[in-house]
Amino acid sequence: MSTTTGRRVSEARERLLRTASALFYAEGIRAVGVDRVVEEAGVTRATFYRHFPGKDDLVVAYLGVVHDAVRDAAGEEAGAARLRRTVGAMTETLCSPGFRGCSFINAAAEFADPDSPVHRAVAAHRGWLSALFATDLAAAGHPDPDGAAAHLMMLRDGAMVAGYLADPEVARATLLRGLDAILDEAG
Amino acid sequence: MSTTTGRRVSEARERLLRTASALFYAEGIRAVGVDRVVEEAGVTRATFYRHFPGKDDLVVAYLGVVHDAVRDAAGEEAGAARLRRTVGAMTETLCSPGFRGCSFINAAAEFADPDSPVHRAVAAHRGWLSALFATDLAAAGHPDPDGAAAHLMMLRDGAMVAGYLADPEVARATLLRGLDAILDEAG
DNA sequence: CCATAGGTAGAACGTTCGGTCTCTTTCTGC
DNA sequence: GCAGAAAGAGACCGAACGTTCTACCTATGG
Known part of the structure; x- marks a missing residue:
């Protein structure tokens, strides 16, 4: 050791x-x-x-740091509580000074090649987040966890963009309201 | 002449x-x-x-081309019909092969400085589109055209990202459903 | 017929890019 | 006290970056 x-x-x-x-x-x-x-x-x-080994590896490591932060903010036990916590953390980030959008969306804009290690890291994070959403939605008793997760993911993406290029407070409120609506569809 | x-x-x-x-x-x-x-x-x-004069000017001209295409797809007479036409055109683009997201969102990811001519062009387009949404919503008799326009803009942004990094068909359907819901709030 | 504008061709500018190299210093564990 | 890893310092590489330049060709409009 x-x-x-x-x-x-x-x-x-x-x-x-x-x-x-x-x-x-x-x-x-x-x-x-x-x-x-x-x-x-x-x-x-x-x-x-x-x-x-090279700059690309540094970029992938950078995305890893962001991914870890999101994962840590989410926590362990699946369910509506984790979903609220995860999305809540996002809306915090959204409204904090210096916010410049989602690291992964921005990275994908710069690295178009799907085979690029950077683009792969983006896809991996988004797959992980979608799966987390679906798991929590299922645990909360949602009738269509996968569809609702895709919907929530879209709301999140829109909020990330709006937090950078429009009014962050509006983005925050709209995302939170959207989450409530989706959670209402569950038990 | x-x-x-x-x-x-x-x-x-x-x-x-x-x-x-x-x-x-x-x-x-x-x-x-x-x-x-x-x-x-x-x-x-x-x-x-x-x-x-330089590369930046070429970039601004490129964004101008995209802007003109959106403007032409929208058309003239304000109202629910124009809104459906504009958003409908977006969902078409969304699902077409080679779609790589919104040109303006992607450009803003690369040009962070708000004073940069490129970033300014992005802001101008987004301001124009928001105003168009608000005008059409108002013409359709929506009680809160500005709030609804911001909401619709977020749905659009999410759909643009999802069309690139997730399932385009889901993005298309979700955006269209969101537009219907907003239009239902009007007369 | 000639002036002019817009085009082609291609060398060259200085800067920055990502990446490699050698040499020396510093610190740690044995 | 000595081996060896980690880091500092800095020169160096070829390629690509955005940009400027001179020179020549070829259409048009007056």
């Missing part, structure tokens, strides 16, 4: 990932070069390439 | 714009360089820079 004691899982790697996440989200992925990330992380190029 | 007779408003310019539109939409704006556009349009760099 007891692996390298000192700086645990590489302090430089964490700084790299944190810096890249902020930059990619705020300015766009293709708009930010490796130079920028490396410089603002206070790390040398050599160090970057020791931790990541 | 009678300006240059021959090739009307510059054949080369039109080829440039057509090629750029296809490329930008299919692969992303930052992913496509001037070299690619110029080469695939069968035109030299000098010709490109005689017609466009």
Whole structure:
């Protein structure tokens, strides 16, 4: 077990990932070069390439960070409560300053090739989220969990876009109202 | 009036714009360089820079082409009919092969700076579309045209994303059903 | 018939891109 | 105290980026 004691899982790697996440989200992925990330992380190029095979891997790691945050916000036990918690967390993010839309939707806009690792990561997250919605809806006794999950996913996507390019408060209220309506269809 | 007779408003310019539109939409704006556009349009760099001050202007022109197409699909006389026609045209696009989402949402993902000409063009189109929705809703006798327009805009945005990253048929049906529900609130 | 505008052709600009390299320093575990 | 991994410093690569340039050709309109 007891692996390298000192700086645990590489302090430089964490700084790299944190810096890249902020930059990619705020300015766009293709708009930010490796130079920028490396410089603002206070790390040398050599160090970057020791931790990541290439820029694409950094992008995938960035999306992994966002995915983990959503997963952690959701929690464990399936049901209407988790659904409200998950969607509630989204509406919080939606209205916070610096919100620039959904990381995954934005990434898919930049990486069109379905075979690209980045595009695959987007598809994986969206598949996971849809499945979570469907599971919770089923646990809440919804007669058509899959259809309702697809519907809810669309509402969420619209809210994410509107939170960036329109009024976040309206987006928040509309998404919450939509969730209530879907939950009303269940028991 | 009678300006240059021959090739009307510059054949080369039109080829440039057509090629750029296809490329930008299919692969992303930052992913496509001037070299690619110029080469695939069968035109030299000098010709490109005689017609466009720079790449940004080409991007804005591309968004203008898309905007014009939406405007033409909408038509003139305000009301429920125009609303159905406009949204109906969107659901057609949504389900057609090669659909890669909304040009404006995708452009905003790549151009984060609100002062950028590209971001401004996105905001302008979205403002125009929201206003069109509100006008039609008001003409149809909706009690809260602005609120309903914001709601419809969110449904549209969600459908655009879902048409690209999820099931287009579901997106189409859900958007159409949402429009009906909103129209039911009116007379 | 000549001026002019729009086109082609293609070299070149400086910058940035993603990525690789060598050399030295620092820290940890044995 | 010494081996070895992790990181710093920074030069370097070829390619692509957006952009500018000169030179020549070819239509038109006056």
